[in-house]
Amino acid sequence: MGYVLSNEGINKAFEALRKEYRIFAPVLKVGEGRFKDTDVIRYDFVDSYDEVEMDKRSDFSYKDIVTPLSESMFFFTEDQIREANFDASPVIVLMRACDINAVERLDQIFLANGEHNDYYYERRREVIKFALIGCGKTCEDGFCVDMGSNKAEDYVFSLDPKDGKVYVNVKEDDLDAAFADNSESSADVVPQFVTENEVHVERPEEVPLTLFKDEMWDEYSKRCINCGRCNFVCPTCSCFTIQDLFFTDNGKVGERRRVNASCMVDGYTDVAGGLVQRRSNGERMRFKVLHKVYDFRKIFGYDMCVGCGRCDTVCPEYISFSNCINKLNARVKELEG
Numbered sequence: 223m224g225y226v227l228s229n230e231g232i233n234k235a236f237e238a239l240r241k242e243y244r245i246f247a248p249v250l251k252v253g254e255g256r257f258k259d260t261d262v263i264r265y266d267f268v269d270s271y272d273e274v275e276m277d278k279r280s281d282f283s284y285k286d287i288v289t290p291l292s293e294s295m296f297f298f299t300e301d302q303i304r305e306a307n308f309d310a311s312p313v314i315v316l317m318r319a320c321d322i323n324a325v326e327r328l329d330q331i332f333l334a335n336g337e338h339n340d341y342y343y344e345r346r347r348e349v350i351k352f353a354l355i356g357c358g359k360t361c362e363d364g365f366c367v368d369m370g371s372n373k374a375e376d377y378v379f380s381l382d383p384k385d386g387k388v389y390v391n392v393k394e395d396d397l398d399a400a401f402a403d404n405s406e407s408s409a410d411v412v413p414q415f416v417t418e419n420e421v422h423v424e425r426p427e428e429v430p431l432t433l434f435k436d437e438m439w440d441e442y443s444k445r446c447i448n449c450g451r452c453n454f455v456c457p458t459c460s461c462f463t464i465q466d467l468f469f470t471d472n473g474k475v476g477e478r479r480r481v482n483a484s485c486m487v488d489g490y491t492d493v494a495g496g497l498v499q500r501r502s503n504g505e506r507m508r509f510k511v512l513h514k515v516y517d518f519r520k521i522f523g524y525d526m527c528v529g530c531g532r533c534d535t536v537c538p539e540y541i542s543f544s545n546c547i548n549k550l551n552a553r554v555k556e557l558e559g
């Protein structure tokens with residue numbers, strides 16, 4: 223069902239939803255950016271529609287709600303283990319089409335990638351519903367159209383602000399009353415999706431093996447400072463590492479955590495015996511880029527990157543991921559002659 227709501231109406235609808243759900247949404251954090259006097263858009267729990275940043279793409283993704291930066295898994299003593307609690311109350315996450323497509327990638331990795339589902343991901347995922355924020359215009363650095371991630375159907379309701387009203391398309395019957403009871407009128411509502419980005423990418427169909435040692439990656443050894451920011455903002459990066467914290471000197475009482483990891487930072491490929499699989503930043507860039515726009519597709523049939531553009535925007539060295547994809551494509555064509 224489709225509805226048109228005033229600003230007061232949509233805030234009342236949020237009030238009604240909050241009786242059952244927590245709402246996790248992009249919020250403009252004034253003055254909380256990395257540099258002095260800069261703002262940042264991060265996800266946070268909100269009480270009202272007015273708190274939500276509806277206009278611009280968030281700098282950080284929704285990902286913290288499904289794969290927290292640091293998550294306690296269990297506590298242990300010498301002879302006991304107790305699973306860590308987590309807040310299992312239902313959540314609605316407001317997100318754009320690219321991010322809804324990104325959830326599909328995380329589901330693939332954690333829930334459809336082998337015999338066993340990832341328990342910690344699954345228990346969080348089960349209490350989450352996704353709502354769509356319509357995109358009327360492209361965001362900075364985004365290339366979702368070329369990645370085929372500019373549209374999404376898998377949402378419980380959509381929100382499109384226009385001319386002082388909010389247009390809502392509700393797909394889940396249980397949520398209908400919250401909007402119907404506070405609407406000005408019913409309408410046929412079709413969410414807005416971006417159909418044209420300023421940035422375009424072309425991906426190679428196949429990549430020759432010689433590309434793995436190619437000189438094109440040397441540029442990134444010089445420029446990249448392996449800070450890992452590109453990974454931490456990415457809505458599809460899923461790597462984590464395990465850390466044990468010991469509460470006692472004998473190491474027999476403590477807590478096990480899983481913590482987000484980054485394939486760009488030191489330590490990620492260290493193995494027993496002191497071997498480092500990818501030492502240079504160029505090699506790390508090669509791994510990341512091919513994983514996002516080639517290797518994942520070879521396994522699952524579609525690319526991992528959704529073209530949200532966050533990694534381009536956040537890189538302190540102005541390394542553009544979309545440029546890198548295009549350079550990769552050009553180099554593959556060159557090698558093919």
Ligand code: SF4
Pocket residue numbers: 445446447448449450451452453486536537538539540541
């Ligand atoms: S954000 Fe930029 S500098 Fe930092 S690891 Fe990624 S590509 Fe390298």
Ligand code: SF4
Pocket residue numbers: 452455456457458459514526527528529530531532533534543
């Ligand atoms: S690789 Fe960059 S553009 Fe692609 S999904 Fe991740 S953050 Fe977005």
